[in-house]
Amino acid sequence: QKEVEQDPGPLSVPEGAIVSLNCTYSNSAFQYFMWYRQYSRKGPELLMYTYSSGNKEDGRFTAQVDKSSKYISLFIRDSQPSDSATYLCAMENTDKLIFGTGTRLQVFP
Amino acid sequence: GAGVSQSPSNKVTEKGKDVELRCDPISGHTALYWYRQSLGQGLEFLIYFQGNSAPDKSGLPSDRFSAERTGGSVSTLTIQRTQQEDSAVYLCASRGTAGPAYEQYFGPGTRLTVT
Numbered sequence: 001q002k003e004v005e006q007d008p009g010p011l012s013v014p015e016g017a018i019v020s021l022n023c024t025y026s027n028s029a030f031q032y033f034m035w036y037r038q039y040s041r042k043g044p045e046l047l048m049y050t051y052s053s054g055n056k057e058d059g060r061f062t063a064q065v066d067k068s069s070k071y072i073s074l075f076i077r078d079s080q081p082s083d084s085a086t087y088l089c090a091m092e093n094t095d096k097l098i099f100g101t102g103t104r105l106q107v108f109p
Numbered sequence: 110g111a112g113v114s115q116s117p118s119n120k121v122t123e124k125g126k127d128v129e130l131r132c133d134p135i136s137g138h139t140a141l142y143w144y145r146q147s148l149g150q151g152l153e154f155l156i157y158f159q160g161n162s163a164p165d166k167s168g169l170p171s172d173r174f175s176a177e178r179t180g181g182s183v184s185t186l187t188i189q190r191t192q193q194e195d196s197a198v199y200l201c202a203s204r205g206t207a208g209p210a211y212e213q214y215f216g217p218g219t220r221l222t223v224t
Contacts, residue, residue, distance in 0.1 A: 008149060034211045043113070043200055043215025044152070088151065092210045096142075096165070101151035 003027050006089055006100030015109050019076040023089035023100045026070065032092040033065050035074045037085045038102065044088055048074070079107045111135070113216035115201050121222045122191055130186045130219045134203030141184050142213060143176055147197040155199075158184065160206070191223045 006023045013019055021035075032051055036044035050056045053067045062075040076083055088102040114133045122128050134141050143155040154168040158178045169175070173191075178184040188195055198220050202213035 004151075006151070032209070032211055041217065043202070043217050045215065046211060046213075049211050090152075090211070095140075095159070095210045096154050096157055096168075097152075097210060097213065098154070099144075099152040101149060 001026060003093075003098050004089060004091060004100045007103055008101050010104040010106060012106045012108065013079055015079060015081060015107055017079050017107070019079050019083070019105060019107075021074040021076075021087050021089075021103050021105070023072050024070055025072070025091055025098075027091070027093065027098075028067070028070065030091040030093065030098075033063070033072050034090040034092070034097070035061075035063055036088045036090060036099075038088060039085045047087075076105075079105075081107050081109055083107050113201055113203055113214050115199075115216040115219050117219060118217065119220045119222075121224060124193060124223055125190055127187065127189045128191055128221065130188075130199050130221070132184045132186070132201030132203075132216060134182065134184070134201070135205075135214055136182075137205065138203035138214075139181065139206045140204045140208075140213075141178060142202045143184070143186050144200045144202065145170075145197045146200055146218070150197075152200065155186070188221075191221075193223050196221055196223045 034049045035047045038044040048063045064073040086102040089100040090097045141158045144152040157165040173189045176186045198218040200218045202215045
């Protein structure tokens with residue numbers, strides 16, 4: 001079993017939809033939880049990070065962490081075609097990042 | 110300012126040949142990471158350099174893989190006797206000394222194809 005599990009998708013939604021992306025993990029020692037966005041043929045870029053449990057909002061994006069369930073989510077409101085990318089969750093483990101497989105999202109006009 | 114750069118952007122090699130992949134981190138960044146991204150596998154950690162400390166090589170999949178970082182700046186990832194399963198995108202990332210682990214800046218990657 002991988003330390004971090006993520007549904008690879010692809011996920012296809014119409015413009016304006018609310019998107020929910022999720023990851024589960026097995027290591028209860030993880031404290032930092034991240035979401036990265038990766039456009040085609042580019043490196044990942046940090047979208048949001050959360051420390052411990054709770055919610056964090058940044059514009060149209062909301063990250064949630066439920067440590068009791070070992071479950072994290074990223075919500076995208078009013079999705080746009082420019083949000084089409086692969087979204088990777090990641091967790092920190094002693095200065096290194098453990099990534100999920102990434103979920104490919106396609107937002108069509 | 111300049112971001113992380115990697116070269117070449119694409120590399121096609123024959124099975125059994127050696128390849129070298131180069132990473133130029135952001136100037137002043139002391140931490141440097143290599144990852145491998147295969148289809149359906151996400152980013153897999155390979156090796157981590159931090160300043161003058163001994164590198165963390167715990168992610169290297171076999172002794173055919175090695176990396177070095179000269180002068181605390183440029184890094185080279187070497188794969189000897191390449192195999193078809195080595196085909197992947199190899200990504201490099203760097204971060205500053207005081208930055209948390211998640212503040213890594215990624216390069217565009219080198220797409221390696223082993224035929």
